Amino acid sequence: MAANVAKRVLVVAGAGNGSGTGAATARLFAKNGYHVALIARGADSLNKVSEEINAAGGQAAPFPLKSYSHEDIATTWAAIHERFPKPEYEVRAAVWNAGHGVWKPFLDITPTDVQECLDTSVAAAFAFARHSILAFKENEIDPTNGKRGALIFTGATASIRGNVVTSAFSAAKHGARALSQSLAKEFGKQNIHVSHAIIDGGILTDRWRAMKASDPSSITDDNVRLRPESIAESYLYLVNQDNSSWTWELDLRPAHEKW
Amino acid sequence: MAANVAKRVLVVAGAGNGSGTGAATARLFAKNGYHVALIARGADSLNKVSEEINAAGGQAAPFPLKSYSHEDIATTWAAIHERFPKPEYEVRAAVWNAGHGVWKPFLDITPTDVQECLDTSVAAAFAFARHSILAFKENEIDPTNGKRGALIFTGATASIRGNVVTSAFSAAKHGARALSQSLAKEFGKQNIHVSHAIIDGGILTDRWRAMKASDPSSITDDNVRLRPESIAESYLYLVNQDNSSWTWELDLRPAHEKW
Amino acid sequence: MAANVAKRVLVVAGAGNGSGTGAATARLFAKNGYHVALIARGADSLNKVSEEINAAGGQAAPFPLKSYSHEDIATTWAAIHERFPKPEYEVRAAVWNAGHGVWKPFLDITPTDVQECLDTSVAAAFAFARHSILAFKENEIDPTNGKRGALIFTGATASIRGNVVTSAFSAAKHGARALSQSLAKEFGKQNIHVSHAIIDGGILTDRWRAMKASDPSSITDDNVRLRPESIAESYLYLVNQDNSSWTWELDLRPAHEKW
């Protein structure tokens, strides 16, 4: 069965409450013909995102999990493969967008804070990457882009810079970035494309809207924060890059960001 | 006159012999509705690229120059503005793809080698950037992507790493990269988008074909060298990124590149 | 009581089997008048290193721990403070040299591998750093170097680059490096100096000697691997740097290393 006959599946982890990068990516890929498997911890909001995509004519399925432990991630991927079995379906893209953020002076950070950052942003990324790579290895090389699959990590400013209140967060984000680089080097040779996007600015999520309620221009002005839909466009671009010239890392920031 | 009514112009410096990144970018932008102003030192090949684009239904004009001195660059831009005057035309994109490469052990490098690298890859980049920025500042913000214009620098592995035979080349490429970062920070606030693409691998140019004549797979295999057309796609993507989430830097390499 | 009257204490974690960076640092600081508190998991070799330093006229004490859990690290630091109480003693330097290395293709890496890397090289580094910083904050500023204390992290090539068999190791080492940068930024203002040394090459340990038994020149030739004593010299230099010009990061490699 040719690669271009099977239905393409995107797996997104960290679809959050539906207002962020994960959900925007799911929506955009759904519009572009992908079936989308949505992973997140909150079943309710996940179901909502899934239903919304289906109502808009897309094909989505929610896979809520209790935790980002490697066991739960394995169970979730098993369920995804059951719902989207080969050869009818093929997982061709995966986005690791989950994570745990802590912003505190170093001496206020608890062992639990550190553990949660490492568990969710690093150990879980290893587990998710493993299942993504294993799924991609089952695919033939897609003649349209020369790849078996594409895995994208959502990074942050903290992925490349430790700062005063980001010791735990940046340690974890640096770890995930290193993982993405190792994978890009190891699996490029197998035509599996691994990328890392450094999101260097605030993202217009529901949380941002709540936080910035008193400063309306920071909500309405595209120059000062990233639209999740725009990040999703860059993810689609990365997935579509062909094997002669693909990107491990790019940065994304609003036009007026100071950096 | 609204931004979306004027005809868009792309200015490309370093269109080379027609087989590389500059020419491929010109062709792709021409197919996407841009008028293209082609700059290079070799008038013959430049005319050929220009004619070929026009024959294919595009709109191109050649602007050969004698040298990449700041005077010649100024004269060239004056000619471009005369050929593509406002308000009928607007320069909306510019690609700095010129450069001078030297690969020699350090003690074999002459003062002239150093000077030519710095002149062509740094000083000329300053001059080209100046005219690009000045042109963009005349534009209204384009409502489709939130920017006045986009300037892209073609970088190389040597832009981020000095190596044994690249002392002169990498000094110059590091310089141009620093320029691109300074510009990105200064002019982002004015909705002018400046990017830098690290081309980390060999590009399938005529020169590559000649050099690799005895190793056919390095010519035919997309996994081992970059297609100029594929680099051009990434440049078009960068130009189209909107102001909420744009990229200063990305790397581009073939799938099987060792890095 | 003036800072220069109390006896200076160095705490080293990861004194290993006595042949590596941690033990060499302990010996060098002991020769320079520091009392040294040695932390490692293997009590036998730790006792040996400690006795050897004492036999040579130094002042050392072993603090073996069962694991690098934050509880065991807390218990160990309590024991150190009991053994070296203020105001007679002051912890003025700390070196985090522990870690867990895994070199495997990604798909061979187990969840346990990932966990051990993150536990030992990141979470434990957070705990050790916490106790170091808390100890330093009790000190007056030393008039000889303008600091309350100095904390050094031993890094590796993998701290700045993910590679084919280092996904787990480099994820952890990147995390510790990010921590060191966050700390340097947060606590520099309190005259606490945090540094990170990138060891970019093989270290002449017992393990190296065993591994390279068939290639004697890689053991005897200083140009091809790092001497632990030489790394220790750099750590002493970092601790002695004054507050007007101190270093967060330096790299260290043998003269003939390819990089």
Next chain:
Amino acid sequence: MAANVAKRVLVVAGAGNGSGTGAATARLFAKNGYHVALIARGADSLNKVSEEINAAGGQAAPFPLKSYSHEDIATTWAAIHERFPKPEYEVRAAVWNAGHGVWKPFLDITPTDVQECLDTSVAAAFAFARHSILAFKENEIDPTNGKRGALIFTGATASIRGNVVTSAFSAAKHGARALSQSLAKEFGKQNIHVSHAIIDGGILTDRWRAMKASDPSSITDDNVRLRPESIAESYLYLVNQDNSSWTWELDLRPAHEKW
């Protein structure tokens, strides 16, 4: 004649007005037994620094030059070799501390600004490095540190980051940094040690004193700017590092610097 019998010579370019890094390095090396050859454009202040070192019991000689052209640099090195001939003397250390700074918005930068930055901070650095390397290659390996010679480049924040008013300055400083990395890789194998120091903060020079006259604490407080003597200490440390563990790059900043 054994390496340790010849008198060691340090060549410093950019000894400025005597209040900065170059002069402080000359003084410190003179105290440590080096004969110092001082290079700068201003003969008067250069003579003063030289006399002052000699009055303090050191051995210095001034080599003023008209410009940092490669011809003038060649002439200067010929004069240095004449004054400090082999085998009585050996050039064992060289510091490139010259440069030209421009801090202006991009559109205010003139072609002359760009040219002066590139000439002084890059092209001249190539010429100076060439003569340093050629001199070192004449030396035997020094048994005390395993090297033929050490060349240090003074870098700046702008060496690693382009910023709003530093386009010309940072382009040049990036270039010199790339050169230093290429040299470190090429000549490490010949036991020639090349380093780059990123000075990330203001230096307490006469210029700083004048600029900060209204803010006395920024002059007196070691936490907020670098003492040239402290930078010089780091240069001496770099020169003394042995061949098993030497440094290409370190950063230096005051304790309270925000970064």
